[in-house]
Amino acid sequence: xxxxxxxxxxxxxxxxxxxxxxxxxxxxxxxxxxxxxxxxxxxxxxxxxxxxxxxxxxxxxxxxxxxxxxxxxxxxxxxxxxxxxxxxxxxxxxxxxxxxxxxxxxxxxxxxxxxxxxxxxxxxxxxxxxxxxxxxxxxxxxxxxxxxxxxxxxxxxxxxxxxxxxxxxxxxxxxxxxxxxxxxxxxxxxxxxxxxxxxxxxxxxxxxxxxxxxxxxxxxxxxxxxxxxxxxxxxxxxxxxxxxxxxxxxxxxxxxxxxxxxxxxxxxxxxxxxxxxxxxxxxxxxxxxxx
Amino acid sequence: xxxxxxxxxxxxxxxxxxxxxxxxxxxxxxxxxxxxxxxxxxxxxxxxxxxxxxxxxxxxxxxxxxxxxxxxxxxxxxxxxxxxxxxxxxxxxxxxxxxxxxxxxxxxxxxxxxxxxxxxxxxxxxxxxxxxxxxxxxxxxxxxxxxxxxxxxxxxxxxxxxxxxxxxxxxxxxxxxxxxxxxxxxxxxxxxxxxxxxxxxxxxxxxxxxxxxxxxxxxxxxxxxxxxxxxxxxxxxxxxxxxxxxxxxxxxxxxxxxxxxxxxxxxxxxxxxxxxxxxxxxxxxxxxxxxxxxxxxxxxxxxxxxxxxxxxxxxxxxxxxxxxxxxxxxxxxxxxxxxxxxxxxxxxxxxxxxxxxxxxxxxxxxxxxxxxxxxxxxxxxxxxxxxxxxxxxxxx
Numbered sequence: 001x002x003x004x005x006x007x008x009x010x011x012x013x014x015x016x017x018x019x020x021x022x023x024x025x026x027x028x029x030x031x032x033x034x035x036x037x038x039x040x041x042x043x044x045x046x047x048x049x050x051x052x053x054x055x056x057x058x059x060x061x062x063x064x065x066x067x068x069x070x071x072x073x074x075x076x077x078x079x080x081x082x083x084x085x086x087x088x089x090x091x092x093x094x095x096x097x098x099x100x101x102x103x104x105x106x107x108x109x110x111x112x113x114x115x116x117x118x119x120x121x122x123x124x125x126x127x128x129x130x131x132x133x134x135x136x137x138x139x140x141x142x143x144x145x146x147x148x149x150x151x152x153x154x155x156x157x158x159x160x161x162x163x164x165x166x167x168x169x170x171x172x173x174x175x176x177x178x179x180x181x182x183x184x185x186x187x188x189x190x191x192x193x194x195x196x197x198x199x200x201x202x203x204x205x206x207x208x209x210x211x212x213x214x215x216x217x218x219x220x221x222x223x224x225x226x227x228x229x230x231x232x233x234x235x236x237x238x239x240x241x242x243x244x245x246x247x248x249x250x251x252x253x254x255x256x257x258x259x260x261x262x263x264x265x266x267x268x269x270x271x272x273x274x275x276x277x278x279x280x281x282x283x284x285x286x287x288x289x290x291x
Numbered sequence: 292x293x294x295x296x297x298x299x300x301x302x303x304x305x306x307x308x309x310x311x312x313x314x315x316x317x318x319x320x321x322x323x324x325x326x327x328x329x330x331x332x333x334x335x336x337x338x339x340x341x342x343x344x345x346x347x348x349x350x351x352x353x354x355x356x357x358x359x360x361x362x363x364x365x366x367x368x369x370x371x372x373x374x375x376x377x378x379x380x381x382x383x384x385x386x387x388x389x390x391x392x393x394x395x396x397x398x399x400x401x402x403x404x405x406x407x408x409x410x411x412x413x414x415x416x417x418x419x420x421x422x423x424x425x426x427x428x429x430x431x432x433x434x435x436x437x438x439x440x441x442x443x444x445x446x447x448x449x450x451x452x453x454x455x456x457x458x459x460x461x462x463x464x465x466x467x468x469x470x471x472x473x474x475x476x477x478x479x480x481x482x483x484x485x486x487x488x489x490x491x492x493x494x495x496x497x498x499x500x501x502x503x504x505x506x507x508x509x510x511x512x513x514x515x516x517x518x519x520x521x522x523x524x525x526x527x528x529x530x531x532x533x534x535x536x537x538x539x540x541x542x543x544x545x546x547x548x549x550x551x552x553x554x555x556x557x558x559x560x561x562x563x564x565x566x567x568x569x570x571x572x573x574x575x576x577x578x579x580x581x582x583x584x585x586x587x588x589x590x591x592x593x594x595x596x597x598x599x600x601x602x603x604x605x606x607x608x609x610x611x612x613x614x615x616x617x618x619x620x621x622x623x624x625x626x627x628x629x630x631x632x633x634x635x636x637x638x639x640x641x642x643x644x645x646x647x648x649x650x651x652x653x654x655x656x657x658x659x660x661x662x663x664x665x666x667x668x669x670x671x672x673x674x675x676x677x678x679x680x681x682x683x684x685x686x687x
Contacts, residue, residue, distance in 0.1 A: 013506060126535075142538075211531075212504070215527065257507040260508055261470060263507060263508075
């Protein structure tokens with residue numbers, strides 16, 4: 001078994017899942033809504049960067065920044081026009097709305113850019129490889145994934161712990177009404193969390209598509225993996241989600257090596273097992289049932 | 292009369308009516324009149340497999356050209372395309388509409404094994420002529436109303452492996468395949484050639500069509516020390532497999548399915564790796580840039596009649612699947628009938644348009660067993676590394 005290769009590849013893809021899992025939990029931390037449109041929103045934003053590069057000839061970094069701005073606005077737009085107008089929404093109702101948004105955006109992307117597969121490159125190439133030890137090859141792309149994931153998770157952890165907005169987001173999640181009484185504009189906080197989530201989502205999606213393919217469905221499978229990572233790590237724990245992503249990536253890679261036919265169900269098995277054995281995830285401190 | 296008896300009495304004419312209706316418009320409508328012949332095809336014009344939708348539009352080019360030249364014995368071809376989004380339930384809906392509402396005379400092409408299987412029994416029961424289903428799956432054999440053009444996947448797997456072993460001298464072969472009938476059929480061909488050469492398949496590793504991370508599959512193949520990998524999978528997974536392999540420094544000779552011989556597309560979605568790695572594929576048409584009178588004629592027609600279309604291999608495949616129907620209709624003459632066209636199709640012997648060489652008889656509607664092997668050149672050009680070769684091995 002090529003242990004080193006499976007380790008490095010598993011961790012790299014796992015970091016992508018973890019990073020994308022962060023996009024899922026940021027919204028969850030604020031509103032307890034699982035955003036099933038997260039993958040499609042990220043896909044749509046990557047297409048914006050693709051459009052800037054391919055049709056307007058902009059350099060990658062300009063397209064990347066445009067894509068981040070678009071992703072932020074898209075998050076606000078979705079929250080403001082789709083979720084906020086819902087009258088007396090239940091959590092389930094809001095989740096169903098996100099599924100509707102997912103279908104809508106997937107249809108729009110297919111209409112605008114077609115279903116053809118496209119290549120999307122980032123400055124960190126998977127074709128440039130470094131041989132650290134015999135049998136231990138790491139690509140520039142994988143190095144970039146590790147660094148970006150580390151930076152993002154550090155910023156997020158500091159953001160939630162030390163900034164006023166971060167504290168307000170946590171307060172909104174814990175008790176929306178109490179937060180309102182304390183003067184927090186919870187609607188704005190929720191909209192901000194959608195924007196924030198969308199920006200992190202597109203960052204992760206760009207890393208994923210650089211190693212795979214860009215098409216309107218490219219985030220469907222990574223979203224499920226990221227969701228598994230979030231459930232495993234604990235839907236409230238930022239470092240936990242990144243570690244969960246790494247564990248999902250490793251399990252999937254090692255299990256996939258031993259039994260490729262069963263690899264696609266690995267993520268679902270993880271979700272089911274975690275929900276049965278430890279519903280709050282590995283890294284959440286305790287499971288709190290709101291009353 | 293009580294309600295129960297009344298319903299029972301009414302049920303009898305209702306059932307009778309149902310069976311009469313189910314006999315169908317198709318039985319009554321011959322699919323042609325003095326002015327037109329109605330022909331249909333389904334194909335994914337939208338959805339995940341949309342790039343393969345060019346097949347249906349390629350057939351349109353052929354029929355538009357035929358109509359422009361005056362039709363066939365005074366009749367124009369009226370051609371219908373139904374977008375099924377690669378979804379078998381939508382294939383059925385589209386086909387039923389074309390049969391029941393328009394009474395099409397024949398279908399040509401039709402992308403996808405699952406989509407074709409969804410309508411195979413319906414078309415067979417209605418005795419509709421169907422030429423060139425875009426699948427080499429075994430499940431389409433022995434249908435008396437289907438004339439096959441897409442080479443069997445068994446033959447494809449065999450010819451790719453034969454090229455790798457006998458022409459290139461590789462002895463360490465692995466197989467990466469889509470985990471369905473397509474991959475399973477081709478695997479039999481791969482194994483048959485290896486067995487004939489006293490070799491063992493190093494590894495057969497499955498891929499699911501939805502998978503986007505193939506790291507573990509590539510690691511498994513890499514660990515075997517394979518020199519060549521035969522790949523039977525969709526373009527997305529083939530591109531991801533190649534990217535993943537390169538990212539871990541694994542560079543075997545890749546040999547892929549004829550469904551991936553659109554080198555322009557594959558080079559594009561692999562950042563040029565398809566060309567720089569010299570990937571090989573099977574092929575059942577001559578290269579699209581061949582300089583033959585017939586190919587030039589279609590290419591010029593495409594530029595004139597469908598300038599928005601890319602002259603690609605799937606577009607050309609649409610022309611291929613329409614050609615035998617045109618030949619048969621021309622051979623039949625003005626006195627058109629379904630039986631006459633069936634007889635004409637069964638009489639096609641060693642005939643070639645821009646597709647493979649075809650021979651059909653009353654007893655055998657099997658696809659041709661010849662394929663070429665192409666290599667993607669450094670600039671994305673097509674290099675024919677193996678001219679037409681027939682697989683002479685029989686299925687175990």
